[in-house]
Amino acid sequence: MSIVGMKKATAMQAIVDGRPSSVLRALATVSVLALGLAGCAQTSPSGLSYSETSYQTRHPIVVDTAPTTLDIPAGNERTHLTVGAKSAVQGFAEDYRRSGAKGIQILVPAGSSNEVAASHLARHAREIIEERGVSRNQISILSYSVDDQNVPGNIRLAYVALKARVASECGVWPSDLGTNFENQNYENFGCATQSNLAAIVADPNDLIAPRGNGPINAERTAEVISDFQANTPPTVLPVLVSDAF
Missing domain, CATH: 1.10.287 (Helix Hairpins)
Structure with missing residues (x-):
């Protein structure tokens, strides 16, 4: 006993x-x-499953196609982009190349007071995009109608690619947090973290499936095996910082 x-x-x-x-x-x-x-007795379950308390499930990250745009102000007399606008177009072209999109559009205002000047700026923007390694057959110049012909229209660069985003809306507070005695996550918990993760991911395809293995460095592999057989400490390679984010 x-x-x-x-x-x-x-x-x-x-x-x-x-x-x-x-x-x-x-x-x-x-x-x-x-x-x-x-104290050893089992308490009754709260009735909530893991899927109901996990912020990854409550605020899931979804991947779908969405447009990416860049508006460039166009005056009535300018025929070339400013230094700041040129830098913005260069960055937009780099983002386009990394996105894996299949085409980029340059939209020019039609019927506006600056239609002629905007057409010159559009061609200049196309030259800059080509200089960043985008072939001309991927660039198309189109027009869009303006509401007020007396107001100068902007040039718009656009492409459609995969984007990661949070399916739910952040900043929702449907209940009072002061009356929650169940020690459960509140409704908005984790939404900002998920949104930040979706915004900084370099390639949304990585959220769908992992990348394949890269090529093997045969020279480095042979060097490591040789050091192991000779019982010598392996040489340490310098750490390379990725600029993916």
């Missing part, structure tokens, strides 16, 4: 004997044992 069982048996025997002091001690012993065993 265990120690707990022996104590319970002694306490019950004291109650049966009817001795007052023994009865009080027995009741105290039983109460202490009951409290101790209550």
Whole structure:
């Protein structure tokens, strides 16, 4: 018989004997044992599954196609892009190449007061994009109608590619956090973290499936094997910092 069982048996025997002091001690012993065993009891489940409490499930990251645009102000007389606009177009072209998109569009305002100047700027933008390694057959110059012909229209660069985003809306507070005694995550918990992760991921395809293995460096492999066979410490290569983010 265990120690707990022996104590319970002694306490019950004291109650049966009817001795007052023994009865009080027995009741105290039983109460202490009951409290101790209550800590080992299993509590009833809250009814919430993991999927309901996980912020990855509540605020999932989805990958779908979405347009990426860049608006460039165009005056009435300018025929070449400014230094700042040129830098913006260069960065846009680099993003396009990394995105894996199949085509880039340059939209020119039609019927606006600066239509002629905007056409010159569009051709200049195309030259800059080509200089960044994008072939001309991937670039198309199109026009769009403007609401007010007296207002100069902007040039818009656009392409459609995969983008990662959070399916739910952040900043939603449907309940009072002060009355939650269940120690559960609140509705908005993790939404900002998921949104930041979706925004900084270099290639949304990595969220769909892992990348394949890269090519093996045969020279480095042979060097490591040779060092291992010669029982010499391997040479440590410098750490390369990726600019993916």
